[in-house]
Each structure stands twice: as structure tokens, then as C-alpha cells.
Amino acid sequence: MPELPEVEVVRAGLAPALTGARVIAAEVRDARALKRHALLSGDDGLGGHGVTLPVEAAAERAIDFERRVTGLQLGAPERRGKFMWVPVVRSGSTAGIGSGSGEAVPDEPWALLAHLGMSGQLLLRDTAAEDDRHVRIRLWIEHPDHGELRLDFADQRLFGSLALDRLTPTSDDGSLLPVQAARIARDPLDPHFDDAVFVSAVRSRSSGIKKLILDQSLVSGVGNIYADEALWRARLHPDTAGRAISVRKLASLLGALRDVFAQALAEGGTSFDEQYVNVNGQAGYFAHSLNAYGRGGEPCPRCGGAIRRVPFGGRSSHFCPRCQRHPRQTPQT
DSSP: OOHHOOOOOOOHHHHHHHTTTTEEEEEOOOOGGGGGOOOSSOOOOOSSOOOOOEOOOOOHHHHHHHHHTTTOOOOOOOOETTEEEEEEEEOOOOOOOOSSSOOOOOOOEEEEEOOOOTTTEEEEETTTOOOOOOEEEEEEETTTTTEEEEEEEEESOOOEEEEEEEEEEEETOEEEGGGGTTOOOOOTTTTTOOOOHHHHHHOOSSSSSHHHTTTTSSSOOOOOHHHHHHHHHHHOOOTTTGGGGGGGHHHHHHHHHHHHHHHHHTTTOOOSOOOOOOSOOOOOOOOOOHHHSTTTTSOOTTTTOOOOEETTTTEEEEOOOOOOTTTTOOOOO
């Protein structure tokens, strides 16, 4: 949390204000929000360097980020799974912005990478707006159409981060991804997502299906909430071994993932305890449409049986024992 729908809502909300804007100032209030940002050495074209150095001093990391991000020209925000990034170039540079389309660029492309973790928020504000809670990093930007704005990165639980990261071509079509997200698989809403590759990978494994769809190297963007919801819609028990699921049933699961993502996007994402909000600070309302997640002990909306909540890897799984039969009880067809 946030998962694909929440990150996509944030990306779409940022796009009009960030695309074509320039960073005119930066303030790091808490360097723990830079855990994925590395100090570098040698010329990288962004006022930084080319070889990663060990970083121990938080102040040094904060100074490095503030210096290198100030003056950057921002491209259109992009996303893969739960990772979001903004291609950047030094203002006035002839280097390409790195649109992600795979075209050649004169210099090595870079991006401002954002990961929201559990409670990260990217909030667009007027420069005179009141302070947001839990602000860790603040950028002041100037857009040719929208003027000066403030971008606050707030994070109550400090699992999220901002970083400058290189963009590297992917192995499939050469589109550009941040190095830190290069091993993340495509998500089910990506037009280039390969259903057959996913089905083959799942059917070759003995792990439970919930664990498999949470594996970001197989399919990205799925977290605990949408895993439970998609499995409920597909009538699959979370412990069903991948190799025991039929091709037809896995196709049904992919359809359920796409449907639940699409509905969540239309409803602005899922908000719990105000830890996820969009760029204007507004909560999504998909929580009202949840059928399984967070409904332990309540009647199943489909059959009336009690939704069960069980421990799962430090979190919880929510499912209907009547609709989602345990694999030892009902063979998959």
C-alpha cells in the first residue's frame, strides 16, 4: 500500500504540473527519505558522478540531492508497477529527457525516482499553502503555464523515498526504466504484458498463488489489498499451488486483476487511515467496494459465508472458505 491504482492516480495527477516544469529549489527535511539515493563520483551530466560511493552521513546525502536536483527540467511522469519516475535533464542541456519510448538520447538519461512505500504522498501545493504533515522533502517548481508550485513528499512511516537514478533500456523492447526498477515485471494493465509468459511461470511453481502474484518479478503493481480482491473474484484460495491451477483459471485471475485495478482507478484508489491520498490530498473511495480485504468475520457478498482472516507473511489474507475452496478440498478445473 499504495499499490498500482494509487500510484497511477498520483502519476496522472502530477503529469500536468510536472511535465515541462523546472526545479528552482529543494529542501531535504529528513534524509531518511533518500534511502534509495546514492552519492556518486565522476561527471554524470547532472552535477553528480558516475560511480556509487558508500553513504553514511545523512547530511551529505541531503546536500548531494538538493544540489543535483535544483535546476533540473522535468519530463512526463511514468510508472511501472508501484514505481514512478520523472525523466530529467539539466536545464539548458542538449541531452534527451528520456521519454521511455526507447529512442536514442545524446547523453545517459536520468530520472527522479519515487517509491511511496506504505504511506508516502506526493502533494501539489501553492507556494503559500500551509505546511503538510510529515513532509520529508520539498521541491519548488516553476511551470511555463502554471507558474510556481510546491511539491511535498510526505511520509509518515518512512518506507518511501525519492532518488536520482539512471534510466536503462529494458531487455524486451528497449523502453527506459530506472535502474532500481529494471527487474520489475510489467503490470496487467500494460499493453505489452504477456499473459502466456505469466501463465507459464505460475504453472511451473509450487508456491501458493497469492505469494506468486505478490512477486513483482512475475507481475507488478499487486499488493495485499488487490491480491485478496482478485483472488476472491476468481474464486481461488490464496494457498492454491501455482502448478495446480489450470490455464483457464489463470486467465480468469488475470481478468479479475484487470477488473479490480480498473474499478479502483475509477474510484481514486483505496484509502485507509489517510495514509494514501492523491496529489490534492483527497482520499480514494474504493475501500467501500472491497469484497474480501479487511472484511474478516463479515458475510461474503457472494454466498453469505463468513470471510476468514488468517496470517500471511506478517500481514493477513482475507478469503471466503465457501467460495474459495482450499485446494485439498476442490480440484482446479
